[in-house]
Structure formats: structure tokens, C-alpha cells
Amino acid sequence: MARYDFLIVGGGIVGAAIAYRLAPHGRVAILEKEAQPGYHATGRSTATFVESYGGQAAHLLTVASRGFLESPPAGFCDGALLARRGxxxxxxxxxxxxxxxxxxxxxxxxxxxxxxxxxxxxxxxxxxxxxxxxxxxxxxRAADMDVHAIHQGYLRAARAQGADIYTETPLEHIERPTEGNPGRRQDARHWRIHAKDRVIEARWLINAAGAWADNIARLAGVRPLGIxxxxxxxxxxxxxxxxxxxxxxxxxxxxxxxxxxxxxxxxxxxxxxxxxxxxxxxxxxxxxxxxxxxxxxxxxxxxxxxxxxxxxxxxxxTRDERPAIGRAADEPYFFWAAGLGGYGIQTSPAIGFMTAHLLADAPLPTAVEADLTALIPDLAPARFS
Ligand SMILES: Cc1cc2nc3c(=O)[nH]c(=O)nc-3n(C[C@H](O)[C@H](O)[C@H](O)COP(=O)(O)OP(=O)(O)OC[C@H]3O[C@@H](n4cnc5c(N)ncnc54)[C@H](O)[C@@H]3O)c2cc1C
Missing domain, CATH: 3.30.9.10 (D-Amino Acid Oxidase, subunit A, domain 2)
Structure with missing residues (x-):
């Protein structure tokens, strides 16, 4: 049976950005139900990067993402990710x-x-x-984005750092980690995931299932957020x-x-x-x-x-139209990365930074540290409790 530190449900742009950032910090896998990870929202966007778009949270996340999209690390992609549009x-x-x-x-x-x-x-x-x-x-400075190159860049770099990506593998059933239950078969500290013909254990379950995020919460016995x-x-x-x-x-x-x-x-x-x-x-x-x-x-x-x-x-x-990024209030090893509305592509670098910071204590980029730190409580799913 495969065992991971971080199991990400959903291989769209959000799951891919998170896998890329978490891969240096532990064993990572993505579960994606479709053959193509960009089949849903990620592959259907209008591919625009607009820093004044959305509310204040979207604005700050987008500003914090510009540096990465303008100057991605060497080898991340072949060409530019942004092309000026206005x-x-x-x-x-x-x-x-x-x-x-x-x-x-x-x-x-x-x-x-x-x-x-x-x-x-x-x-x-x-x-x-x-x-x-x-x-x-x-x-x-608003720009067109090469969404395919950004998405494939995350997935390729995550794989290169050891992440496993399971496509055509829908998550179907979840056994919760229940401490102190001697009748359980699995290690009590790990989730046990049933996906197609696979059984996978993971310490952290990361919900990046886009439109299906509340369904994943229900399967995990976690309170849905009303997405x-x-x-x-x-x-x-x-x-x-x-x-x-x-x-x-x-x-x-x-x-x-x-x-x-x-x-x-x-x-x-x-x-x-x-x-x-x-x-x-x-x-x-x-x-x-x-x-x-x-x-x-x-x-x-x-x-x-x-x-x-x-x-x-x-x-x-989400109900307040701000993304939900953070631990579930009712289950500390369940992490929400959902509710990205109409700005999930342009904010994906910042979502990756924040998640790796919250789950693996990775430092935030200095230039955007203050803004992202200030946003953490605003985006915490506990605000819906
Ligand atoms: C018309 C349109 C225009 C847009 N324009 C822009 C734009 O200009 N700029 C911008 O930044 N954003 C834009 N967006 C928003 C952006 O596309 C989304 O915010 C972003 O793609 C969300 O990414 P995601 O990874 O959360 O969701 P998705 O890409 O939907 O990924 C979620 C994945 O989870 C998988 N999944 C669900 N359930 C399971 C399960 N049980 N097991 C395994 N896998 C599962 C799904 O198959 C899916 O691939 C637009 C969206 C639309 C629809």
C-alpha cells in the first residue's frame, strides 16, 4: 500500500501548484478523477491575469503571484507565462x-x-x-496567461521532485484517522483512501477538488463549507x-x-x-x-x-467569495484549498506558497511575506464555523 505525507485530491491548477510547493517537504501524491488534470475549471478559463480583479483577497493573492509568473525558475517552462494585454x-x-x-x-x-x-x-x-x-x-500590466504551460510546469516540476500523479483515479471512500481505536486496521494517524482499485494512506488530506470540494469533505466526515x-x-x-x-x-x-x-x-x-x-x-x-x-x-x-x-x-x-485556504476547523489533518472563484489561475503561485507555509513551515517569499501573512486568518476555513 502506498503511503504519503500529503495526498492532494484534484489535479487542477490548485492541486498542481500545491504539489509543486510541497514536494520538497515530504511524499506527495495527486488523485485526479479525469484522464486530463486540466479537464474542468482549469482548462476552461479565459486565461487573464488582472491584479485589480475580485475582492481584496484576490487582489493581494494575485499581486503576490506576479513575481513567479513573470520570472519562473529556470526549466519550469519553455516560453513566457504572461503576455501583456491590458x-x-x-x-x-x-x-x-x-x-x-x-x-x-x-x-x-x-x-x-x-x-x-x-x-x-x-x-x-x-x-x-x-x-x-x-x-x-x-x-x-494586465496580461494573458499561458494556462497550459503554468499547469504543466507545476505538474512536471512536482513529478521531478518525487510526487506521484494518479489520473483516472476518483477518490470514492475515505476512512478517517481515529486515534485510540484499537479495532482499526490502519495506522491510526493516517487517512485511508479508496480510489478506484487503489488503497492509499496519507497523513494529510488536501482538498483541491474545485467544484467537488464539499463532496470530498462529506466523504471525509468533515463539515462542508457551502461552496x-x-x-x-x-x-x-x-x-x-x-x-x-x-x-x-x-x-x-x-x-x-x-x-x-x-x-x-x-x-x-x-x-x-x-x-x-x-x-x-x-x-x-x-x-x-x-x-x-x-x-x-x-x-x-x-x-x-x-x-x-x-x-x-x-x-x-465560498459564501463570502474569499478562497478557503487552511485546516478544517473540525479536523486538523484535513486542509482546504478551494473556492478560487474566477481567479484560481492567476493566484495559484500564492496559494502554493501559503499552503507550503501552513503545512510544512516553508518560508514565504520575502517580497510578499507581509501581505500573505496578513491574509492567512482571512482565508482560514474556520471563519465559517
Ligand atoms: C469561464 C471561466 C473563466 C475563467 N477565467 C479566469 C481567468 O481569466 N483567470 C483566472 O485566474 N481564473 C479564471 N477562472 C477561474 C479558474 O479557472 C479556477 O479558479 C481554477 O481553475 C480552479 O482550479 P481548481 O484546481 O480549484 O479546480 P479544477 O480545475 O476544477 O480542478 C479540480 C479537480 O478535482 C478533480 N476531482 C473532483 N472530485 C474528485 C475526486 N472525487 N477524485 C479525484 N479528483 C477529483 C476534478 O476532476 C478536477 O480536475 C475562470 C473560470 C471559468 C470557468
């Missing part, structure tokens, strides 16, 4: 205050984040209808003939009722839908696609006649 969040008349609030909250840590005029916003994305744009918050998966739909289409789009930033409105950006010669568009769903292999619905196209046309006049691709994925949220 993020233009425009305010309709009467919405300027929303942008001012974001600027006040994030401006200190994001160089060059600024409110720009209508004229400057239209210069960055000419098809926007002037009457809809009062001004915009522009983040020039809600929400579907988000994406389409891509060919831009109108004659328009040069490659230099456009990612464009969204202040309320995030839709956003779009250039995507490999096409335009990627989402209606920013948030439909609560049970964990599943999410698929796009026609109604959400129609809403996306209508919002694009209303804001820019662009009416796509043919879609190149469409997909949907689940973004999973």
Missing part, C-alpha cells in the same frame, strides 16, 4: 464612483493603474459606443473584416455584465454569467450565448454571424 474596465454614465473605489483599494500595489478619459478608452478599443463610456479604469459552483459561458468568433483587433485590451463594463478580448485572431466573449449548478461537466446553454452576443452588439455594434467555438466551466465560490 484590462479596460469602462464606466457607463453614473458609474465613475465604482472605478474610483477599485482604484483606491488597489492603486497602491498596481503601478500605472489609472482612470482614463472616454477619448483614451475609445482609442484603446475603437468599436465601443461613445455614449456608453463615461471613463475607464485601465490596468496596462457553490457557478457556470460561466464563453464563445469565440471571427472579428469583422478589416478591423485590427490584436492590440485591444480585455474590455469589461464596471458591473461585469460581459467582457471580451482578442484570442488567437478571434474575439473571445462571455456574458459573465453566474448560474449556480451542482458539480458537473458544465456545458454552454443557448440562452447565455444569445445574451453574450446581444451585449456585445449593444456595446460595440459587432454582431457575429458564426461562432468558432463555445464552452462553459464552473467557477466555485
Amino acid at each position: 484590462n479596460l474596465r469602462f464606466a457607463r454614465p453614473g458609474q465613475r464612483e465604482q472605478l474610483a473605489q477599485t482604484l483606491a483599494a488597489c492603486g497602491q500595489r498596481i503601478p500605472d493603474l489609472a482612470i482614463i478619459s472616454q477619448q483614451d478608452a475609445l482609442a484603446l478599443c475603437p468599436p465601443l459606443r461613445p455614449e456608453l463610456v463615461d471613463c475607464a479604469l485601465y490596468e496596462p 457553490t459552483p457557478k457556470r460561466r459561458t464563453v464563445v469565440t468568433f471571427t472579428p469583422p473584416a478589416g478591423g485590427a483587433i490584436d492590440h485591444w485590451p480585455l474590455v469589461r463594463d464596471a458591473d461585469e455584465s460581459f467582457y471580451f478580448k482578442p484570442f488567437g485572431g478571434d474575439i473571445l466573449l462571455t456574458p459573465a454569467d453566474e448560474t449556480p449548478l451542482a458539480p458537473c461537466d458544465a456545458q454552454p446553454e443557448e440562452i447565455d450565448i444569445a445574451i453574450a452576443l446581444a451585449r456585445m452588439q449593444a456595446a460595440t455594434g459587432i454582431a457575429p454571424s458564426h461562432l468558432a467555438s463555445r464552452w462553459a466551466g464552473l467557477r466555485s465560490f
Whole structure:
């Protein structure tokens, strides 16, 4: 029987980042139910790194992740992980205050984040209808991410440090470590995991199961946190003939009722839908696609006649929309790394740092130590007890 110090459930970006950071500190394994570890949320994102996105916790985690994504260690990947895109969040008349609030909250840590005029916003994305744009918050350092390279980089480096990665191996049953129970077969200090045809023992169980995180808690006899998966739909289409789009930033409105950006010669568009769903292999619905196209046309006049691709994925949220990173309040050897919402890729380096710090006492990078240390109590799952 295999025995590990750290068993991570879920091989998406969060489980992979954690495996990478924990591998130097003990025996690590990932259990992933799919053949491809990026099959669910990780492989369905819109791949954007925006430091002003999400609430304060997402902002600090993203800022703390930039250094790694900009300058990954030698051998981690073949090319750059970030490519400058820019993020233009425009305010309709009467919405300027929303942008001012974001600027006040994030401006200190994001160089060059600024409110720009209508004229400057239209210069960055000419098809926007002037009457809809009062001004915009522009983040020039926002970037497109190479999600595949980041994810594969974590997995490859974890393996190179001795981690085992079991794909097509769904966790199905968990025996809890119960101290002082002489009738138990297993070592009382270890979880015993049944996954497909494997039985695995582990000291620590790390829940990085994305939309399924509450299910894993239930299997372990741990109180679920009330994590809600929400579907988000994406389409891509060919831009109108004659328009040069490659230099456009990612464009969204202040309320995030839709956003779009250039995507490999096409335009990627989402209606920013948030439909609560049970964990599943999410698929796009026609109604959400129609809403996306209508919002694009209303804001820019662009009416796509043919879609190149469409997909949907689940973004999973805790009740306060902050990630849950830390030990379960009711089970000290069960660790939550879940509820990464719409920023799990861009925050994955910081999630890896924090988890290795909390579980293996690994030092936090000096440049971001103060911010991450301050976040630890804010992200602790015990806040839901
Ligand atoms: C449309 C869309 C756009 C997004 N855009 C961005 C963006 O621009 N930037 C950004 O940073 N983030 C973005 N996100 C969010 C990001 O994709 C997620 O936060 C992130 O992928 C979550 O990673 P994860 O590892 O927690 O989840 P997942 O990638 O879903 O991984 C969880 C894994 O657990 C596995 N699992 C579940 N149950 C079991 C079991 N019983 N046994 C074994 N394995 C199990 C699943 O198979 C899955 O592979 C977006 C998401 C969507 C859907």
C-alpha cells in the first residue's frame, strides 16, 4: 500500500501548484478523477491575469503571484507565462464612483493603474459606443496567461521532485484517522483512501477538488463549507473584416455584465454569467450565448454571424467569495484549498506558497511575506464555523 505525507485530491491548477510547493517537504501524491488534470475549471478559463480583479483577497493573492509568473525558475517552462494585454474596465454614465473605489483599494500595489478619459478608452478599443463610456479604469500590466504551460510546469516540476500523479483515479471512500481505536486496521494517524482499485494512506488530506470540494469533505466526515459552483459561458468568433483587433485590451463594463478580448485572431466573449449548478461537466446553454452576443452588439455594434467555438466551466465560490485556504476547523489533518472563484489561475503561485507555509513551515517569499501573512486568518476555513 502506498503511503504519503500529503495526498492532494484534484489535479487542477490548485492541486498542481500545491504539489509543486510541497514536494520538497515530504511524499506527495495527486488523485485526479479525469484522464486530463486540466479537464474542468482549469482548462476552461479565459486565461487573464488582472491584479485589480475580485475582492481584496484576490487582489493581494494575485499581486503576490506576479513575481513567479513573470520570472519562473529556470526549466519550469519553455516560453513566457504572461503576455501583456491590458484590462479596460469602462464606466457607463453614473458609474465613475465604482472605478474610483477599485482604484483606491488597489492603486497602491498596481503601478500605472489609472482612470482614463472616454477619448483614451475609445482609442484603446475603437468599436465601443461613445455614449456608453463615461471613463475607464485601465490596468496596462494586465496580461494573458499561458494556462497550459503554468499547469504543466507545476505538474512536471512536482513529478521531478518525487510526487506521484494518479489520473483516472476518483477518490470514492475515505476512512478517517481515529486515534485510540484499537479495532482499526490502519495506522491510526493516517487517512485511508479508496480510489478506484487503489488503497492509499496519507497523513494529510488536501482538498483541491474545485467544484467537488464539499463532496470530498462529506466523504471525509468533515463539515462542508457551502461552496457553490457557478457556470460561466464563453464563445469565440471571427472579428469583422478589416478591423485590427490584436492590440485591444480585455474590455469589461464596471458591473461585469460581459467582457471580451482578442484570442488567437478571434474575439473571445462571455456574458459573465453566474448560474449556480451542482458539480458537473458544465456545458454552454443557448440562452447565455444569445445574451453574450446581444451585449456585445449593444456595446460595440459587432454582431457575429458564426461562432468558432463555445464552452462553459464552473467557477466555485465560498459564501463570502474569499478562497478557503487552511485546516478544517473540525479536523486538523484535513486542509482546504478551494473556492478560487474566477481567479484560481492567476493566484495559484500564492496559494502554493501559503499552503507550503501552513503545512510544512516553508518560508514565504520575502517580497510578499507581509501581505500573505496578513491574509492567512482571512482565508482560514474556520471563519465559517
Ligand atoms: C469561464 C471561466 C473563466 C475563467 N477565467 C479566469 C481567468 O481569466 N483567470 C483566472 O485566474 N481564473 C479564471 N477562472 C477561474 C479558474 O479557472 C479556477 O479558479 C481554477 O481553475 C480552479 O482550479 P481548481 O484546481 O480549484 O479546480 P479544477 O480545475 O476544477 O480542478 C479540480 C479537480 O478535482 C478533480 N476531482 C473532483 N472530485 C474528485 C475526486 N472525487 N477524485 C479525484 N479528483 C477529483 C476534478 O476532476 C478536477 O480536475 C475562470 C473560470 C471559468 C470557468
